[in-house]
Amino acid sequence: MRYISTRGAAPTLAFDEVLLAGLARDGGLYVPETWPTFTPDEIRAMRGLPYAELAVRVMAPFLGGRVTEAEFAGLVRDAYAGFDHAAVTPLVQLDQSTWVMELFHGPTLAFKDVALQLLGRLFDHVLAKKAEHVTIVGATSGDTGSAAIEACRDREAVDIFILHPKGRTSEVQRRQMTTVLSDNVHNIALEGSFDDCQDLVKAMFNDTSFRDEQNLSAVNSINWARIMAQIVYYFAAAIELGAPDRQVSFAVPTGNFGNVYAAYGARAMGLPIQRLVVGTNSNDILARFFATGTMQTQAVMPTISPSMDIQISSNFERLLFDLYDRDGPALNQCMGRFRSGGSFAVTPAQLERARLVFNGHKVDEELTRATMAETRRLAGGLLIDPHTAVGLAAARAEQPHIDPAVPLVALACAHPAKFPDAVERATGVRPPLPPRLADLYEREERVTVLPNDLRAVQAFVRSRARRTAAGQRSA
């Protein structure tokens, strides 16, 4: 199994290389050269497997022998042992044809844990074999940072530095990051905005001597291994609902298009997925694309589902690559137009192909709140978070147009207690933190406040990172 870049001008890589590379050198994203496939009999044989065993079966073809199956099985078991539900990603039935898949039983209460808990372990494993060390730097407006920190804490080969804008994250979000006291975890509260944090991270990557000296790396949403790990729960849900002998559809709340692209990958691997319903909040660039074939950015609007307040969905390029029949140079031109003019359009034939599988719906703030309230009323008091509500409302909008005999699974991407204010305002009920985080407000915090200054941040990284790329101590 080799991986190729969507822009067609970067070297092909093996799994361990693609894991560490992130973005391709030509600016593209890595995808498998061909999708591995499972026959209906092979999918049938996955019935009843515990999640970790299913995960090994589904992901093994992507490893290309670069991690042995026995070692991989150990990492997978360890990654999912920390989830507080035996099924890892359990289904909850709402009515005759609608289910919710709960993806929030990991350490930070959001679906990003499903991929990142494995990714942190894979990084450590692959780096240890190479006797290398990386310094991960990232910026967060709240959610991604805690999932990355939990994934990397106590990993030998990794130091992680996460910048958040001082005083501008919620208290739950801040404490989920700053109460991790591991030696290799470094929280920076920046005196600036989220954009300032992102700019500094970019500047650190653009400083080549600093990047090489620290062996900088990232665990952002374009990392191939995150997509790979997310494919697994689509198999888990579809098989539980009757696949390969019954079709299943999914509704996915979407920001960077990573999660729903994983569903597309599962379909390419032979899972009988009928429809993929993309839910967007008021930042509806993807819903507009699936309606018109034109991708056109607008200003980002803050909403109560902040993890989807995005106008450029980085993983969408992976789908576009297929719509362009995997023609890297053609896609490169298209992305160039998007970068310079803020828009591009696909042909009617390309749009038609996308719409065979995908449809999109915009869910505004009012409908998001109404969906939280209605779900609580109709589903026996079930509380859902605003991101989940966006996906479920999109499912409801699609349902009159699709076969009611095909189960529709809406993805619950965050625990309601991560967004207590929005949930309380919509439903009148304040969701309590689950037991694993019940004492979050009593825990000790550790965080370093730094000015919005590249030199100061770089000096801090240098003084705390344990080793350089060469394996020597840097301080």
Ligand SMILES: *Cc1c(COP(=O)(O)O)cnc(C)c1O
């Ligand atoms: C990151 C995130 C999303 C968006 O997922 P993408 O893979 O970027 O589409 C949706 N909901 C929650 C709670 C998230 O944390």
